[in-house]
Amino acid sequence: MLSWILGLVVLLLGGLLLRQRRRHRQTLTDLARAIERRVPYLSEEPPPRPGRAASPWTSLTGEVNRLIDDYGQLHTRQAGQLSQLEATLGNLQEAVLIVDRFNYILLVNKALRRIIPGVRTILGQRVEGVLQGTEILEALEEVRQRGGLPQREIELRHARPPVWMEITGTKLSEPQADNGPWVLLVLHDISRLKRLESVRKEFVANVSHELKTPLSVIKGYVETLVDDHATMRPADREKFLGILQRHTNRLTSLLEDLLTLSRLESRDPRVTLQPEDLGAFVRSLAEEHALQIMEPHRRIQLDVPGEPFPVLIDPLRISQVYSNLLDNALKYTPASASIEIGLRRADGEVHSWVRDSGPGIPEADLPHIFERFYRVDKGRSRETGGTGLGLSIVKHIVQLHHGRVWAESRPGEGCRIAFALPLAKEAAAAGAAAPAAAAGSAPAGPGAGES
Ligand SMILES: Nc1ncnc2c1ncn2[C@@H]1O[C@H](COP(=O)(O)OP(=O)(O)O)[C@@H](O)[C@H]1O
Ligand SMILES: [Mg+2]
Structure with missing residues (x-):
């Protein structure tokens, strides 16, 4: 009997202990959840009666609730400070x-x-x-x-x-x-500054390189002439002086192009716009160039309709654009190749171009030819006195006229370097004089200077 009662007591106690352990485990899980969600833990246990000490579990949940509350306040304060900072920054x-x-x-x-x-x-x-x-x-x-x-x-x-x-x-x-x-x-x-810095460095390196070659040639020949002029054969002396002249000219054109570029890039590029009819302008320009071309059989074809092309331009600058384009067309094409200057109206703009039927420009080089010192064939460009700055000058001048430039080419079929200028509406309304002559060609004759 006694052992039966004892067994019953052990069983009851065991059951009670098991229930308490389950409850404590549940409480711990709920506490963890409360901490994670940062909401107070609501205990199921009744508050301790007055004068009675709280159970360890009640103290624990109270402590956790206080911590959660502190954390919540801190979090709200930090969030407030962060949103204040965000509003400012x-x-x-x-x-x-x-x-x-x-x-x-x-x-x-x-x-x-x-x-x-x-x-x-x-x-x-x-x-x-x-x-x-x-x-x-x-x-x-x-x-x-x-x-x-x-x-x-x-x-x-x-x-x-x-x-x-x-x-x-x-x-x-x-x-x-x-x-x-x-x-x-x-x-x-500072990416833009960095890019500018690297462009500047590259430019200085290019200029130094371009100056170095003619200068070292000049230095070498001048030294020879100084040392040996008394004993030198007249034919050699003449040859050396010719070389000196060529390289001095090269230096001069390089410096002239550099000065032009730096003026165009300056704050005051001194571009004075005036109303002109680009058709009439191109016709007289082609005649001038034709007179200057040394090769007697070369002709500059004109594809210029008779309608007016009113634009606002700085005549000196725009004639430099055509000069540089014609100069390239003459330099980089054989004497048998044709050269054409064209003009058309398109969407409130005037499109003009110089086209030739020379060897053209490889597709990979096309996006770069307006960059300073970029040449497809460095040797050929230097041989013909090129500075590598001609098209860059063209681009700057056209941009100063609020226009844009581009190049098209199929290797072996020549190339077309074109630019667009805005049509001058005021000039058009004022009835700019329509040129009399229709599309035609200007004959090229022998002239005094090189183009
Ligand atoms: N009409 C053209 N035909 C073939 N290549 C050309 C033509 N125009 C320009 N190029 C190429 O573009 C390069 C850049 O021209 P440019 O800036 O005028 O410099 P430069 O004539 O002094 O070399 C030339 O070196 C040449 O390789
Ligand atoms: Mg050129």
């Missing part, structure tokens, strides 16, 4: 990044989102997972150790497109959070 042109002590990203502004695709989804991620490269991490570390960061340049290679940024940073003393101090980085896009 959001529209800045500079890209801004704020991270906490553990490098978790707290804020990125619009400018940074524009640079790094997908950056919108990075809040709450660690910097190293989003901004590749060690430079940003090094910058953050330096700010933490020294309180600030002297300006430095970094390249964000994974941005689309890759960008160069000037970066500065500071430690934010507020808020005094357990994930603080926060670090603020400001990134200023």
Whole structure:
């Protein structure tokens, strides 16, 4: 009997213990959930009666609720501070990044989102997972150790497109959070400056190279003439002087083209626009050029309709455009090739071109021929006295007239270098004089100077 009662008591106690353990396990799960969701845990246990000590479980849930409440307040404060910062920094042109002590990203502004695709989804991620490269991490570390960061340049290679940024940073003393101090980085896009810098460097290198060759030739021949002029045969002396003259001319044209370019690129390019009829202008220009061409059988064909082509141009500059284009057409085509100047109206613009039936320009070179010093065949260009700046000057002049230039070519079938100028509506309304002559050709005759 006794053993039966004992067995019953053990069974009851066991059942009670099991229920309590299950309840405690459930309480722990609920607590974990409450912490995760940051909402207070509502205990099922009644509050302790007055004068009675609370059970350990009640104390634990009370403590957890207090912590959740503290955390909630801190979180709200931080969110408030972040949204204040976002309101201040959001529209800045500079890209801004704020991270906490553990490098978790707290804020990125619009400018940074524009640079790094997908950056919108990075809040709450660690910097190293989003901004590749060690430079940003090094910058953050330096700010933490020294309180600030002297300006430095970094390249964000994974941005689309890759960008160069000037970066500065500071430690934010507020808020005094357990994930603080926060670090603020400001990134200023200097890609344009970098590009300009590299264009400038390339330009200086090109100019030095172009100057070096004729100068070293001149130096060599001048030294020979100085040392040996007394004993030198007159024929040699004449030959050497001829070479000196050629290279001096080359230097002169190079400097002239460089000065023209630098004037065109300056703040005051001195372009004075006046109303002209481009048809009449082209006709008289073709005649002038025809007189200057040394090759007697060369003709410049005109494809210029009789209608008026009212434009606002600086006549000197636009005649330089045609000069450079005709010069190329003559230089890079055999004497048998034809050369044509054309003119048409198209969508409120006047399109004009110089076309030749020479060897043409390879497709791969076409996008580059308006760049400074770009030549398809360097040797050929230098041989004919080319500076590699002619088409670049053409482009600048046309752009100063609010126009655009382009080139078309099929290798072996010649090329067409064209430009578009806006039609001058006022000039058209004022009834610019219509030229009498229709499309035709100007004969090329022997002349005094080279074209
Ligand atoms: N009509 C043309 N036919 C073939 N190639 C041309 C023609 N016009 C220009 N080019 C190519 O474009 C390059 C750039 O022309 P340009 O800027 O006038 O420099 P340059 O004539 O001094 O070499 C030339 O070197 C030449 O290779
Ligand atoms: Mg040229």
